Every structure is written in structure tokens, then in C-alpha cells.
Amino acid sequence: MPERNVLGGELAVCGTDPTTGFERDGCCGTHPDDRGRHELCAVMTDEFLSFSKQRGNDLVTPRPELQFPGLEPGDRWCLCLGRWLEALEATRTRHLPETTVPFVVLEATNEAVLDSVDLETLEKHAYDV
Structure with a gap:
């Protein structure tokens, strides 16, 4: 049975350039080995990439051994749910720019x-295409 999205429909592809997802299939599916819960499809911003790097998770530098090309603003990526929530909390408590989320x-x-x-x-925080 196909996985569902937060709106109740079939889960759409998040990104293929670069290819995202825990299984690098383009989708933010669930997986029993995915402790980071890469289930949230996010559109990267400069502010978020900087925030994530400051928090110890460099998403900009390519890591070919992990099939990770490095991200740029505008890329869609299956993000760790915890990191997204951390950015959300930081905008509320540290008064960071809203685009940090x-x-x-x-x-x-x-x-x-x-x-x-x-x-x-x-x-x-929905992305309007």
C-alpha cells in the first residue's frame, strides 16, 4: 500500500535533483532503519542551511560516500523531522528570521x-509553487 501525505493523499515525490529520501528514491517515506525520520519534504533556504551547519549538520558540503551531493537554496530535501522542529523552535525563542524554517x-x-x-x-509553512 502506498504511503500517504499529510493531506491524506498518495505521497508525492519530494526531489530528484538531487535525489532525496532515506532510500534515495526521491520520496520521504518511512523506514525502520531511519532513526532521523527523513519524512518531511522541505525547500532549502540560505538561513536554514546556515542554521543546520551551526547545529553540526552540514548540508552544503558534498559527501559522495553517502550519495550526498550537498544542497543549495531551492533544493527539495527529505529533512529530519527533528531538525525542522528545532529550526521552528529557534525562530520562536531566539527570534531568528522566519526563513530559518x-x-x-x-x-x-x-x-x-x-x-x-x-x-x-x-x-x-507550506511551500506555494
Whole structure:
């Protein structure tokens, strides 16, 4: 059975250039070995990439041994749910720019994230194409 998105529909592809997902299949699916929960499809921003690097997760530098090309603003990426929530909290408590929280592609974000963040919050950060 296909995985579902936060809107209740079939999970859409998040990104193929670069190819994302825990299994590098372009989708933010769930996987029993994915401790980071790469289930949220986010559109990268300069502010988020800088924030993530400061927090010890450099998403800009390529890591070919991990099939990771390095990300640029505008790239869609299956992001660790915890990192997205961390950025959200930082905008609230540290008064960081709102763009520190990357936009969410709802159609490509796995419904599994709803156990940690409500749909209303996701919709406030939804990516408009």
C-alpha cells in the first residue's frame, strides 16, 4: 500500500535533483532503519542551511560516500523531522528570521510527521509553487 501525505493523499515525490529520501528514491517515506525520520519534504533556504551547519549538520558540503551531493537554496530535501522542529523552535525563542524554517511541500511530506507536528503548523509553512 502506498504511503500517504499529510493531506491524506498518495505521497508525492519530494526531489530528484538531487535525489532525496532515506532510500534515495526521491520520496520521504518511512523506514525502520531511519532513526532521523527523513519524512518531511522541505525547500532549502540560505538561513536554514546556515542554521543546520551551526547545529553540526552540514548540508552544503558534498559527501559522495553517502550519495550526498550537498544542497543549495531551492533544493527539495527529505529533512529530519527533528531538525525542522528545532529550526521552528529557534525562530520562536531566539527570534531568528522566519526563513530559518524551510518551507514544507505538503503533498510530499509523510503523514507520519503528524505524530509530532500538527497540520495547521505545517500549513503555515507550506511551500506555494
